[in-house]
Every structure is written in structure tokens, then in C-alpha cells.
Amino acid sequence: MSSIDPRINRLDLPTNEDGKNVLDELEQWETYEVFHQKKRGDQHVHVGIVHSANPELALIMAKETFGRRRQTANLWVVKSSAVTASDYEDQDIFETTPEKTYREASDYYCMDRIRKYQQEHGIKDRKEDRRKKKDLDNKEPVKKETAE
Amino acid sequence: MYGNAQIDSKDKAKSLTDGEDPIKLAEFEARITRGEKIEPKDWMPAAYRKQLIRMIEQHAHSEIIGALPEGTWITRAPGFRRKLALMAKVQDEVGHAQLLYSAAETLGKTREDMINDLINGKSKYSNVFNYPAMTWADTAIIAWLIDAGAIINQVTNSKGSYGPYCRALERICSEESFHLKYGHDNVVFLATGTAQQREMVQDALNRWWIPIMHFHGPPDKVSQHTEVLMKWKVKMATNDDMRYRFLDEYVPKIWDLGLTIPDPNLKKNETTGVWEYTEPDWEEFKRVINGDGPCNKERLQVRRWAEEKGAWVRRALLKAESKYTIPLA
Amino acid sequence: MNYNETQIKAVKEFLYKIADDQLIIGHRNSEWTGLGPLVEEDIAFSSIAQDKIGQAQHIYEILHSLGEADADTIAFTRNAAAFKSCHLVELPIGEYDFSLMRNFLFNHAEQIRFDMLANSGLEPLAKLAKKYRGEVKYHTMHANTWVRQLGKANEESHARMQTALNDTFNLALGIFEESEFADILKDLNIFPGEKVLQYKWIEAITPLLEQSMLVLPESSAWQPVYGGRKGFHTEYLEPMLEEMGEVFRLDPKAEW
Numbered sequence: 001m002s003s004i005d006p007r008i009n010r011l012d013l014p015t016n017e018d019g020k021n022v023l024d025e026l027e028q029w030e031t032y033e034v035f036h037q038k039k040r041g042d043q044h045v046h047v048g049i050v051h052s053a054n055p056e057l058a059l060i061m062a063k064e065t066f067g068r069r070r071q072t073a074n075l076w077v078v079k080s081s082a083v084t085a086s087d088y089e090d091q092d093i094f095e096t097t098p099e100k101t102y103r104e105a106s107d108y109y110c111m112d113r114i115r116k117y118q119q120e121h122g123i124k125d126r127k128e129d130r131r132k133k134k135d136l137d138n139k140e141p142v143k144k145e146t147a148e
Numbered sequence: 149m150y151g152n153a154q155i156d157s158k159d160k161a162k163s164l165t166d167g168e169d170p171i172k173l174a175e176f177e178a179r180i181t182r183g184e185k186i187e188p189k190d191w192m193p194a195a196y197r198k199q200l201i202r203m204i205e206q207h208a209h210s211e212i213i214g215a216l217p218e219g220t221w222i223t224r225a226p227g228f229r230r231k232l233a234l235m236a237k238v239q240d241e242v243g244h245a246q247l248l249y250s251a252a253e254t255l256g257k258t259r260e261d262m263i264n265d266l267i268n269g270k271s272k273y274s275n276v277f278n279y280p281a282m283t284w285a286d287t288a289i290i291a292w293l294i295d296a297g298a299i300i301n302q303v304t305n306s307k308g309s310y311g312p313y314c315r316a317l318e319r320i321c322s323e324e325s326f327h328l329k330y331g332h333d334n335v336v337f338l339a340t341g342t343a344q345q346r347e348m349v350q351d352a353l354n355r356w357w358i359p360i361m362h363f364h365g366p367p368d369k370v371s372q373h374t375e376v377l378m379k380w381k382v383k384m385a386t387n388d389d390m391r392y393r394f395l396d397e398y399v400p401k402i403w404d405l406g407l408t409i410p411d412p413n414l415k416k417n418e419t420t421g422v423w424e425y426t427e428p429d430w431e432e433f434k435r436v437i438n439g440d441g442p443c444n445k446e447r448l449q450v451r452r453w454a455e456e457k458g459a460w461v462r463r464a465l466l467k468a469e470s471k472y473t474i475p476l477a
Numbered sequence: 478m479n480y481n482e483t484q485i486k487a488v489k490e491f492l493y494k495i496a497d498d499q500l501i502i503g504h505r506n507s508e509w510t511g512l513g514p515l516v517e518e519d520i521a522f523s524s525i526a527q528d529k530i531g532q533a534q535h536i537y538e539i540l541h542s543l544g545e546a547d548a549d550t551i552a553f554t555r556n557a558a559a560f561k562s563c564h565l566v567e568l569p570i571g572e573y574d575f576s577l578m579r580n581f582l583f584n585h586a587e588q589i590r591f592d593m594l595a596n597s598g599l600e601p602l603a604k605l606a607k608k609y610r611g612e613v614k615y616h617t618m619h620a621n622t623w624v625r626q627l628g629k630a631n632e633e634s635h636a637r638m639q640t641a642l643n644d645t646f647n648l649a650l651g652i653f654e655e656s657e658f659a660d661i662l663k664d665l666n667i668f669p670g671e672k673v674l675q676y677k678w679i680e681a682i683t684p685l686l687e688q689s690m691l692v693l694p695e696s697s698a699w700q701p702v703y704g705g706r707k708g709f710h711t712e713y714l715e716p717m718l719e720e721m722g723e724v725f726r727l728d729p730k731a732e733w
Contacts, residue, residue, distance in 0.1 A: 003446055004280050005220040006720050007508050010569055013449045014456060022267050022455045023260040027462050028515055031253070031475045048316075049250045049475040050517055051259065053465035053626070060622050061517035063615070064524055065246055068239075069323060081473035088190050215511040222507050223717075226725035226733035227549040228534045232527055238510050239523035246516045284724045284733075342731045450511065458514025461573055464634035465626055 032058040033083060034066050035076035044076055052077070164195035164376045180381055185311035188254035188477065199382050200310050201255045202271075208248035209266045209273035213447050215241045217281040218290055226284065233330050237291060240323045247319060251312040253475050267452050275433060276359040278441030285338055285345075285352035291331025293356065293398060297363040299324050300393050309381035312477055332401075339405040353402070354410045361411075361428040364390040395423040484665060487658030488599060489543060490561065491668060494706055495590070496536035497562035498652070500552055501714070502583055503529030504721060508570050521619060525580070528612040532605075539601045553725040557715040563705040565648040567714045574627070574634075578641035581620035582649035582682065588613045589677045598666035621685055628689025639691055646694050650675070650701035 003009050028051045035044035047066045052058035058077040067075060086093075101107040118125055165173060172191050179186065186192055215238045222238060225231035249259045265271035276294055281287050299321060306317035338349035365387040368374055377383040385393075396416075402409060414425045436444070480488065506526035513519030537548035545551060565583060570576050591613050594606035627634040653675040662668045679693075686693055704710070725733065 004282065005216075007220065007223050008446065008450055010508075011450070011453055011512075013446075013453050015449075019268050021264040022452060022459075023264050024463075025258070025260060026466060026470055026472055027459070028259045028263075029462065029466060030470050030472060031250075033476055046477065048247060048477075049253075050246075051515060052517070053462075053467070053470075056622055057465070057626065060521065060619055064520040065243060065517055068243070068520065068524060079473075080475050081471065083476055085189075085476060088187055212511070212516065219511045221724075222510055223504065223720050224723045226727075227553060228530065230733055232530060232534075235507055235510065235523055235527050235530075239520055239527075242511065242513075242516055242519045242523070246520070249516070337732060341733075342728055344728055345731055345733075454512045454514070457512075457572055458518075460633055460637065461514040461518075461627065464630035 029053045031080040032077040033080050034062040036066050036072060037074040038071050039073045049080065164373055165193055168193045180309045185314060186309050187311045196380055196382065197255050199377060200313065201252055201257050204248055204252040204313055205262050206272050208245045208252060209271060210277065211241045211245035211248060213273045213277045216447055216450055217277055218287050220281050221284055221287045237327050237330055244320045247316040250475060251316040254312045254477065256474060258472065263455060267448055267455065269439060269448065272437060275362055275437045277447060278436050278444045279359050280443050282355065283348050283352060285348035286355065288331060288334035288338055288349060289352045289356045291327055292335045293360050294363065295324055295327045295331055296398050297360065297394050299328060300390055301364065304384045308384055336405065339407060350407055353407055357410050358428050362433045366430045366433065392423055484661055485543065487661040488667065489540060490656060490658060491662055492536050492540050494561040496533045497560045498566050499529045500533035501562045502566035503533060505566065505570055509576065514573050525616050525619065532609050535605055553722040557710045557718055558708045560710065560714060561706050563651040563654065564702050564711050565645060565651055567711045569713060574637040574641040575644065577620065577623055578638065578645050581624045582645055584616040584620050585681050586652045586674065586678050588617050589681060590674055593669060593674065597668060625689045628691045635690060642691050643694060647700045648702045650699060651703055651705060654703040654706040656706060
């Protein structure tokens, strides 16, 4: 058979088409999960898998598949079988109830209480001065403009 | 690079949901309706799994077989810039096969099984790759217009429901944008070049127009199956929808270059906004996809060569204690 | 650079030799696209090919700045006799064992050459050697990893790799065919010479081959295959170049 591809013509192409499987089970080895760090200081992020016979080769494969077209500082490879994952069926265990506002910073607001206490006990409100100064600063340029 | 999801005509099942647990099915469908993704270990209807494996596997095969018609020209590409770009482009296609095989594996079919089915002809790949790339200009047309068709398809499918496939497609789409630009640049150089170059690119367009029109598959028959697969976000648009999108975006760009599209009936109906064209020969499409195309035999033989000649390498490194685990995501 | 005519001739010959090797082996590696033993490795061969062809282009550009034709013309229009590549890089890809062993032997020579050139008195060349250090390092890392694995994996793979080494070794010695201008390059502090490179190369590959359980042929049996540097080539180069320039030469005036 002659191909229009000279490269293919140089190969000794097989002619048998017996329908038998060419590949055996596990012939493409095991899978490794690949974690990619874009630059130093970033998290390693899961990006996919490679097929490899061992970790050393898996790194070479990962470099090609996931480091080829993007900036890369570091790669991890982990055998897929070594990963223990939580079950999506149990995703509800991560759900939070709206009552758990005590874990949010925004839930803590006690200035009213402080001011009330200060007024009752004659303690000066530090922030009041600062607020007044700010108001003045903001007004000054406006005054200048009108003066001109 | 790939055509749209095809409904398996041999699938005689009355309904895709026969025998499924109605409660689980309802939860599954509700998740998809909410716009959430399905992940590998989630419960899913058998028909969903089957259709996705079939679709992703065919997509993966299309990438690896698709590397051949263009790969043909790597050793002949004119000049460093084109040679390097073509190498990178075809390399990306092989990389896409890697990503897609991995996505399909999460559904429970091993890469070995997929490749065996490809070589034995049990599993299909995009029909366009059964046509030869006769001249350098063919590679330009492929890189521009076939990739354009593929991008329309892939962007659409990346909004589908299966997480691993969507993730693979997003990555693939970001790489394909270079392919499209490279292909367009290549066609522009030929179309605006010497008389000989222009003739080359017009000839290539003539050769590739029918395969391009075939690319997104025959008009869908309205069936219950189609409806269910669209509800499950396996099939995201009809084949004709994809084709219209392609024509809408690219026909004007082809005409911009003064090239002639070999279909005198091709025009956009100004009142309806719909593209009108001569229906391509769908019998030819069927004939070629079933093995009787100009290059089917060679493509599979080359794939077989690669697998057979590489077998000693893979077997040498296989350890007795190796155990296959389905990848996580 | 205030070089005299002979010195410029020496520099040009030296640059052609390096670039031609890179171009030809890169081209051969690119033939693996779609044919690799698994998809991940297919991608690797293409990356290595792209790196090498890119490096060749860069060196041809330096030659262009020295008055030679532009890079495309140099690469795509010369005939075989004008090429200075060694025979090792010209041979067809064979099977994976041959291509891998060829890469292993070539890449180590290349890495050491680039290390030496990083201190070269020819500044653009020194810059280039530093620029591509990472690429070249990866190429040897890739080859080392594979050769180590296959050399000792099983009987078949060991036998194949040993045969590949036996088949390629004398060809690889051809990399170090000395130039008639060697002394000039040494005096100009451009390159210390092929003998130094060969010595360092043997030092580098010996322990790696030992780790791979592969045996270097006895030095008494070493028969370097020379001729490439003088324009005498294998039967494979001319058809390869015709194929490479097929489209480019359709119309030399055309822009592709």
C-alpha cells in the first residue's frame, strides 16, 4: 500500500486485521494524579492524570502533558490508588446552616455598646476627633475653591 | 477536533431511563437542572454513562487519528515558522486525546479497551479524518475550518453536565484558539499569495467543503432519545444548530478572501436569517464512516503500527503488582 | 568581532555543524508524531523536536548575521553536500529503541557542548547556549529516565537497548569529527575542541549506561563514522531534504 504521507511509507505497516485486541489489560500502566504549581508561593492544583509505569516516568509525562503549555514551577504526581477521597453522596456533611453566623467577623459589632458606655462615664471617644478632622480635611479644598 | 454527539442508531432501548430507580433519577436530573456538574462517582443512569463514554471516546479517537492527516505535512512544512507551528498544533491534538481518554476513563472504560475498539473498528472517530490532505493548502484549510467547526462544538459541549469532560474541553478550547489563528493565517498567506498558492488553497477548499458540511453530522431525527440526552446535557445543541453557527461565522470570512465555496445554493436567507445550502450527500457520509473512505484503512493501520511497535516498551515496564484504579477526576 | 576571513570561515563551519545536527535530528524526532508508544511519549518527542528545530533556527539566524542567507533559505534549499550534519542524526527513525538511544547519545554530547559554549568567546553563541540550557537539560533527563528503565526492565528490552547502543555508538562518535579549523576556534576561545568534548561525553554516559546495565563497546572496537562534517552523507539525507523543502521550493519567491 502506498500512502501520500512519505513518513508513513517509510514504516513497515502491518497488514493483518484479525480483529484480535492489540493491547492487553494494564498495558498502558497505571494512572497518576497530577498536581501543578504555577509559580513559587502558589498552591499545587490538581490538573489531571497521566499513565505511567512509575513515579519517575510519571513526572516526565506530567511535564509534557501539563507543563507544556502553561507556566510551571513545580509538579507532583501521586498514584491514583493512593488517594482517599470523600464521597459526593456525603457532600451534605459540608453544608453549613445559616445560624452559624458566630463564625463570621461581620457578626461582631459592639461600637454602639462602647459609645453608650463612654457617654455614660464621660470617656472621650477617640474616633470622634479623627472623624471631625477628616470632615475638616474634606471641606478645606472646597473652601479654597470658593475663595478663588 | 470532533463532530457532534450522534444518537446510537443500534440502541433499540425503548427509553433511556428504563429500569432506573425513579428517586435517584429525579435527584440526578434535578442536579443537572440546577446547573450542577455530575462527577465520576455520582449515581448516573446507565444510558448517560454509555452515551458519554461513546461520545468522549470518539472525541479522543478523533484527536489521535486527526493528528495523522496534518502530521503528514510536518516533514514538508515550508519554513521554520510553519514547521514549528504545525508540530505544536498536531502535538496539541495528541495532548487533547490524552485529556479526553482520561476523562472517559473516569466513567469506567480503560484506555486499553478504548484503543482496542478503535483499532478493531468497533469505535468510530470523526469522519473528516478519513480524507487525505493532498497538498500543503489542505493542512491550512483543516487547521482553520475543521478546527473552527470543532471549537463551536467543543465550546458548546463544555457547558454540558459531566465534570471531567467539561474540564478537559475548557483546557482544549484554550489551546484550540491558537490552532484557529494559525490556520487562518496560513489560509490568508495562501489566498493573498502567488497565483499558484491561491489555486492551491481554492482546490483544497473545494476538496474539503463536503467533509466540512458533514462535520457536525446529519440533521438529527427528532426522537425521544434526543430529547432525553439534551435534558441530561449530554447533547447540547442539534447538529444543524452547530452547522448554522459555523456557516454564520465562517462563510463571510471565506468570502472576504475572495474564495469560492463550491455550493451555488449557499446563501443566507435575509428574511428568515437561515443559511440555505445544498444538502451534502449523507449516503457518502455513512459509507465513509462505516469504513469505505479514502483513508480509513491507512489511518487504522498506522494506529496499529504505533501500538504494536510500542508494545515491548510498555510491557517492559509493567510490574506484576500493578493494579488499575479508575482515575479520580 | 574583528575576525579575519579564515577565522570567519571557521566560525561559520562550526555553527553550520551544530545547527545542521539539531535540524536533522529534530526533523527525525518530529516523525514520531502520532506514532509514539503511548500518547504521553508522543507529546514528549514532539516537544524535543520543536526545541531542537527552534535552536537550529536560532543558530542559522546567527549565521545570517555573519552574511549567510536567511534561516529558511539555509535550511530548506541547500542540498546534502552543503550540510555538515553527522550520520547519526540522518538515519530514519527505526523503532523506539533506536530513536531513544540516538537521542540519549546525541543529547549528552549536545548538553556538554552547550555547557562549554556558555563560556565561548563568540558572544551570540554563549548567549544562545545559556538560553537553551533548560531545554537541553530536559532532553537528557528524558533520555536518561527512559534508557535507565528499559535497559534493565526485562530481557527483551535490555537486548533491544544493548543492540541499539551497539548500532548507534560508532555513529555517535562521528559527532566528534574534528574540523580543520579546530585550532583557530581554540585560539579564539570559541570552542576547546571535539576531543575535549568526546572525552567529557564518555565520562558522562559511562555511569548512566552502567546504571542501565548496558555495556559500552570496547574502545579497541571504536570505529567513528566520519564524513558528515565534510559533506559526505548517508543515502538518507538527500531524500529527507527533498521532502523537507518540497513545498518551500515550489515557488522560492512565495511567502508561506
